[in-house]
Amino acid sequence: MDPGRTASAVKLYTAARVLTGDGEVLPGGGVVTGDGVIKAVGRLGELPAAAERVDFPHGTLLPGLIDAHVHLAMDGGDDPVPTLRAADDTVLLRTMRRNARALLAAGVTTARDLGARGFLDVVLRDQITDGLSHGPRLLTATRPLTSPGGHCWYLGGEHQGVDAIRRGVRERHLRGADLLKIMVTGGNTTPGSKAWLPQSTDAELATAVAEAHSLGMPVAAHAHGVDGIRAAVVHGMDTIEHCTWQTEHGFDGYLPALADAIAEAGIPVCGTFNPLLARDVAYAEQRRRVVSDMRRRGVVFIAGTDAGIRDTPHSAYAMALATMAGYGFTAAEVIRAATVDAAAALGVAGSTGRLTPGRSADLLAVHGDPLTDLSALAEPALVVARGREYLPQPVASG
Ligand SMILES: [Zn+2]
CATH class of the missing domain: 3.20.20.140 (Metal-dependent hydrolases)
Structure with a gap:
């Protein structure tokens, strides 16, 4: 598994839709992260610039x-x-x-x-x-x-x-x-x-x-x-x-x-x-x-x-x-x-569970739309945990 980059770099993740976790769906949205936390969530035009950008043009971003x-x-x-x-x-x-x-x-x-x-x-x-x-x-x-x-x-x-x-x-x-x-x-x-x-x-x-x-x-x-x-x-x-x-x-x-x-x-x-x-x-x-x-x-x-x-x-x-x-x-x-x-x-609503500024940068990107087909969650394209990126790969035994 990718050991993950440092959590400090400011990054913009974009997708065809962003599920914030509150039932809200942002079409053509993105999430900005930095220092291990979520800095901003919104439509693309509303988001601050970031040094790096990762796009999932047909995918979905949702809370970890x-x-x-x-x-x-x-x-x-x-x-x-x-x-x-x-x-x-x-x-x-x-x-x-x-x-x-x-x-x-x-x-x-x-x-x-x-x-x-x-x-x-x-x-x-x-x-x-x-x-x-x-x-x-x-x-x-x-x-x-x-x-x-x-x-x-x-x-x-x-x-x-x-x-x-x-x-x-x-x-x-x-x-x-x-x-x-x-x-x-x-x-x-x-x-x-x-x-x-x-x-x-x-x-x-x-x-x-x-x-x-x-x-x-x-x-x-x-x-x-x-x-x-x-x-x-x-x-x-x-x-x-x-x-x-x-x-x-x-x-x-x-x-x-x-x-x-x-x-x-x-x-x-x-x-x-x-x-x-x-x-x-x-x-x-x-x-x-x-x-x-x-x-x-x-x-x-x-x-x-x-x-x-x-x-x-x-x-x-x-x-x-x-x-x-x-x-x-x-x-x-x-x-x-x-x-x-x-x-x-679990008493961690202040840290995670929502894509909202100030929460931990816990999110995932999946191909497709899990709201219409839950099986889209079966193979995440990217997992970000407390700002660290992981590219899911088959897990080796041992
Ligand atoms: Zn048990």
């Missing part, structure tokens, strides 16, 4: 995309968990670097990692920020907080009892976590775990959230089952991951009144739509109805893929967005979920 739910430490192959558990930290960090590059090549300039081992996500985040490694801006949860033997226990985040949980949250903060991830329910990828059941007591959850918020860390709630989804709302968690309404019998636990409560509390839902989910046709049909009703009630969905889990490689981000469209989102709504809304949900 956001994946609100990734696992850099998982390889997205046919059996990622045993591979992760067998890897030492050196090997694992190499996997994470490769996956970060794959996300960047897919147009993702911000990603929230929701579960890694050994604080390696913090190491990689800082290397990327310092320009020592290529990847998106990372928001790191480090070890997901889980019960002993609970979902993803092997990532090292098992705690039981309010004192242990308080200490565990503080440790994550001290080690550099940006947010707290709580496995409010079990999960489907951990043997012995039951995704429809809560894993913690109300006192433990209240302690975890209060401690995290007192340290300025938002809380991402992994919740499949109804009781877990309700707990995420009751305890004021900041995003709900998956939200599949899973019961012992299937995915049949949808409660419209609880969806109303999610909407009223303004908690964004990251539905982790990915092609793997779409394989089960009956499930997909049921979930489509539920997602549509939740949206009608005002629930905001953000784009997140669970990249890294089985058969969900980080390079497949655009396919995951196409899956999201299959759940009833228009192309414009998918792009909004992957830019403006995701940035707001």
